[in-house]
Amino acid sequence: MVKLDFKKNNGLIPAIAQDYKTGEVLMLAYMNEQAFEKTLKSGNATYYSRSRKALWEKGETSGHVQQVKEIRVDCDYDTILLKVDQKGDAACHKGYRSCFFSKVEKNNLKIVETKIFDPKEVYQ
Amino acid sequence: MVKLDFKKNNGLIPAIAQDYKTGEVLMLAYMNEQAFEKTLKSGNATYYSRSRKALWEKGETSGHVQQVKEIRVDCDYDTILLKVDQKGDAACHKGYRSCFFSKVEKNNLKIVETKIFDPKEVYQ
Numbered sequence: 001m002v003k004l005d006f007k008k009n010n011g012l013i014p015a016i017a018q019d020y021k022t023g024e025v026l027m028l029a030y031m032n033e034q035a036f037e038k039t040l041k042s043g044n045a046t047y048y049s050r051s052r053k054a055l056w057e058k059g060e061t062s063g064h065v066q067q068v069k070e071i072r073v074d075c076d077y078d079t080i081l082l083k084v085d086q087k088g089d090a091a092c093h094k095g096y097r098s099c100f101f102s103k104v105e106k107n108n109l110k111i112v113e114t115k116i117f118d119p120k121e122v123y124q
Numbered sequence: 125m126v127k128l129d130f131k132k133n134n135g136l137i138p139a140i141a142q143d144y145k146t147g148e149v150l151m152l153a154y155m156n157e158q159a160f161e162k163t164l165k166s167g168n169a170t171y172y173s174r175s176r177k178a179l180w181e182k183g184e185t186s187g188h189v190q191q192v193k194e195i196r197v198d199c200d201y202d203t204i205l206l207k208v209d210q211k212g213d214a215a216c217h218k219g220y221r222s223c224f225f226s227k228v229e230k231n232n233l234k235i236v237e238t239k240i241f242d243p244k245e246v247y248q
Contacts, residue, residue: 001231001232002228002231002232003232007127007200008158009133014138014152016140016149016152018147018149022147023142023144023146023148023149024147025140025147025149025205026202027198028138028140028198038232040228052130070227070228071227071228072224072225072226072227072228073224073226073227073228073233074151074152074223074224075216075218075220075221075223075225075226079223079224081149082178083226092199093138093199094199099198099199099200099203100196100197100198100203101196101199102196102197102198102199102207103194103196103197104126104164104194104195104196104197107125107126107164108125108126109126109190109197118219
C-alpha cells in the first residue's frame with residue numbers, strides 16, 4: 001500500500017496536475033485519503049473541494065476529466081504529482097488550458113494565455 | 125501590487141517549482157507573504173519552512189539555489205508556479221533532481237530516478 005502523510009495538513013495533500021505529454025502544469029487541487037483512493041481505482045483525477053467539503057471528480061460538470069497516466073509522490077509523502085491526459089484541452093474553470101494563465105510582471109498580473117472555452121457555455 | 129490569497133491556508137500558499145526549460149516539476153514548498161516578497165526582490169526562490177517555522181532560501185545550505193525566471197499565479201490567487209533555473213541540477217535534499225522521484229506502481233512506490241548527489245556530502 002502507498003502510505004501518504006495526510007496528517008500534516010488537516011487530512012489534505014496538494015496534488016499537482018501536469019500534462020503527461022507537454023509537461024505543462026495545469027492546476028493544483030487537494031486530495032483527502034478517499035479522493036486518492038478513488039483516483040487510484042477509477043483512473044480519473046478525483047479531488048476534495050475545500051469550499052464544498054466534498055469529493056469532486058474533475059470534469060464532472062464540464063466533461064473535462066483528467067485521465068491519470070502516472071502518479072508520482074514526493075520525498076516527504078505529502079505532495080502528489082499526477083501526469084494526466086486533460087480531456088477537452090482545458091483544466092481551468094475560467095476557460096483556460098491551465099489555471100496558471102497569469103504571469104507576474106512588474107508587480108502586476110498579466111494574462112498570458114488564450115481562452116479555450118466560454119465558461120458560460122460549459123457551466124450552465 | 126500582486127494580491128495573493130494567503131488567508132485560505134493559515135498564511136501559506138503552495139508554490140510549485142518547475143524547470144523553466146524542460147517543464148519538469150521539481151518540488152512543492154510553501155510561501156508566506158514575506159517569502160513571496162523576498163522571492164520577488166532577490167530573484168531566488170525563498171520558501172517558508174513549516175517544520176522550522178522560518179524563511180528558507182532554497183539552496184542556502186546546499187548551494188542549489190533556484191533562480192526564478194518567471195512567476196505564474198493561478199485563477200484563485202492561492203497557488204504559485206515558479207519557473208526556475210535549478211542550480212546544481214538537483215532540487216531534492218535526498219539527492220534527486222526532482223522530489224517526485226517515486227512512482228506509484230501496483231499500489232507500491234518505486235524509485236524511478238537516479239541520484240545526482242550524495243546528501244551526506246552536500247549537507248555536512
